Amino acid sequence: QSALTQPASVxxxxxxxxxxSCTGTSSDVGGxxxxxxxxxxxxxxxxxxxxxxxxxPSGISNRFSGSKSxxxxxxxxxxxxxxxxxxxxxxxxxxxxxxxxxGSGTKVTVx
Amino acid sequence: xxxxxxxGGGVVQPGRSLRLxxxxxxxxxxxxxxxWVRQAPGKGLxxxxxxxxxxSNEYYADSVKGRxxxxxxxSKNTLYLxxxxxxxxxxxxxxxxxxxxxxxGYFDYWGQGTLVTVAS
Numbered sequence: 001q002s003a004l005t006q007p008a009s010v011x012x013x014x015x016x017x018x019x020x021s022c023t024g025t026s027s028d029v030g031g032x033x034x035x036x037x038x039x040x041x042x043x044x045x046x047x048x049x050x051x052x053x054x055x056x057p058s059g060i061s062n063r064f065s066g067s068k069s070x071x072x073x074x075x076x077x078x079x080x081x082x083x084x085x086x087x088x089x090x091x092x093x094x095x096x097x098x099x100x101x102x103g104s105g106t107k108v109t110v111x
Numbered sequence: 112x113x114x115x116x117x118x119g120g121g122v123v124q125p126g127r128s129l130r131l132x133x134x135x136x137x138x139x140x141x142x143x144x145x146x147w148v149r150q151a152p153g154k155g156l157x158x159x160x161x162x163x164x165x166x167s168n169e170y171y172a173d174s175v176k177g178r179x180x181x182x183x184x185x186s187k188n189t190l191y192l193x194x195x196x197x198x199x200x201x202x203x204x205x206x207x208x209x210x211x212x213x214x215x216g217y218f219d220y221w222g223q224g225t226l227v228t229v230a231s
Contacts, residue, residue, distance in 0.1 A: 003155065036217035038156075045206060045224055046156065051217035089156050093215045098158060099170045100146070105155035 004103035011109040017078040022090035030071035034093035037075045085110045113137040120225030133190040133207030140188040144213040149203035163213045197229045
């Protein structure tokens with residue numbers, strides 16, 4: 001099972017919006033509403049930001065939003081802030097070989 | 112509050128074994144599936160294994176199938192990962208995490224991770 005495909009890096013200026021894509025197949029991203037997104041700062045554990053494609057856990061800013069179209073899920077960060085600079089990973093349930101697969105990860109840089 | 116605390120990491124020689132543990136508290140351990148996820152230095156997250164809430168089902172990534180074994184002890188609220196025949200490619204920070212369901216779940220809590228270094 002190969003990792004889901006994410007862009008290696010995305011950057012934006014403070015206040016701007018950015019979108020991170022997560023591309024899989026019909027056996028994972030496209031087949032189930034089981035995509036979640038995680039933020040990871042250096043040396044820290046991942047943190048859940050979005051679950052089941054578009055739902056935000058309690059305490060997560062509404063600047064973070066998720067969506068899905070076909071085999072590609074997306075995470076949008078609006079009103080970009082310095083604290084959003086981190087690595088972001090998507091994950092999905094999958095029926096190929098394993099039960100879960102992570103994305104390759106995207107480094108978000110706030111210019 | 113929910114807490115997951117990993118332990119057992121360290122330096123181990125290639126070919127040897129190591130057992131990691133993850134102590135859970137602040138929630139009903141027996142109602143959650145539990146996972147191991149690893150991250151090699153400078154690399155991304157890699158899902159390793161999951162065990163169902165009652166311990167009756169286990170699934171593994173192809174990269175560790177046959178070498179690693181996940182288990183849980185509900186009397187101790189503890190998750191384990193037995194790692195055998197370790198190679199340098201197993202060097203990583205190992206995280207435990209929970210999902211409400213075995214399938215179609217999401218990781219709402221993670222431990223802080225424990226570092227395993229495989230080196231001679």
